[in-house]
Amino acid sequence: MLIDTHCHLDFPIFDSWRDQALAQARAAGVGAIVVPGVTAEDWGRVLVLTTTRPEGIRLYPALGLHPCFMSEHRPEHLTRLAQLVSEHRSELVAIGEIGLDFQIEDYDAAAQTELLCDQLQIAREAELPVLLHVRKAHDQTLKLLRQLRLPRAGIVHAFSGSEQQAREYAKLGFKLGFGGAISYPRATRLRRLAAELPLEWLVLETDAPDMPLSRWRDEPNQPVRVAEVVRIIAELRKMEIEQVAQQTCSNALALLALA
Numbered sequence: 511m512l513i514d515t516h517c518h519l520d521f522p523i524f525d526s527w528r529d530q531a532l533a534q535a536r537a538a539g540v541g542a543i544v545v546p547g548v549t550a551e552d553w554g555r556v557l558v559l560t561t562t563r564p565e566g567i568r569l570y571p572a573l574g575l576h577p578c579f580m581s582e583h584r585p586e587h588l589t590r591l592a593q594l595v596s597e598h599r600s601e602l603v604a605i606g607e608i609g610l611d612f613q614i615e616d617y618d619a620a621a622q623t624e625l626l627c628d629q630l631q632i633a634r635e636a637e638l639p640v641l642l643h644v645r646k647a648h649d650q651t652l653k654l655l656r657q658l659r660l661p662r663a664g665i666v667h668a669f670s671g672s673e674q675q676a677r678e679y680a681k682l683g684f685k686l687g688f689g690g691a692i693s694y695p696r697a698t699r700l701r702r703l704a705a706e707l708p709l710e711w712l713v714l715e716t717d718a719p720d721m722p723l724s725r726w727r728d729e730p731n732q733p734v735r736v737a738e739v740v741r742i743i744a745e746l747r748k749m750e751i752e753q754v755a756q757q758t759c760s761n762a763l764a765l766l767a768l769a
């Protein structure tokens with residue numbers, strides 16, 4: 511079985527072909543998809559979508575306030591998040607998507623950091639893992655995670671850091687999400703990491719509809735592509751696809767406690 515640990519299947523872009531995307535994913539062996547919320551406005555949509563039970567594939571919700579949408583977040587959204595987390599504790603598999611993005615234009619580092627800390631606190635109290643979005647801010651994120659140890663760690667989605675940073679995350683119990691970025695020949699550092707890091711640290715993802723793979727760069731990404739991600743990782747590692755699928759799947763199952 512394959513698990514897409516990060517897929518925005520709730521986004522309206524999927525409205526006209528969501529069932530088709532799910533059927534294709536299922537046919538390619540995808541058995542579970544984690545759907546993270548990015549703004550308070552999306553949370554209801556994520557919760558409703560993930561209660562549907564399409565045959566042969568499980569959808570799991572996570573809720574969070576994403577650092578790329580700072581202008582949409584309000585202080586009361588944090589209160590609402592804490593409330594939803596306690597109401598839906600048994601369905602939620604993580605707090606996310608949350609994090610730090612110091613690559614976007616005119617980012618406010620202090621505001622992002624404060625929002626992340628508040629959400630890490632919610633994750634810690636609920637004993638939930640986190641789904642992290644981190645760009646150009648790995649050291650800052652690691653520093654926060656060391657200060658505020660999370661009992662269940664989480665996933666650094668679309669990992670873009672160095673080998674050293676990967677090691678630091680792993681020390682804290684984090685897994686690293688690998689997706690479409692490794693399909694680009696120019697992504698040499700990332701491809702080397704996908705080839706060389708211990709397989710126990712890796713999980714698969716698509717980040718669909720974003721981050722399309724090189725072969726499908728002009729169309730929206732979709733969860734079936736996790737099958738191509740696992741194929742590329744196996745090729746880079748000179749391993750059997752089945753072996754990579756099995757280990758990354760068990761990494762995700764254990765971390766997220768998927769039932």
Ligand SMILES: [Zn+2]
Nearest residue numbers: 516518607717
């Ligand atoms: Zn995402």
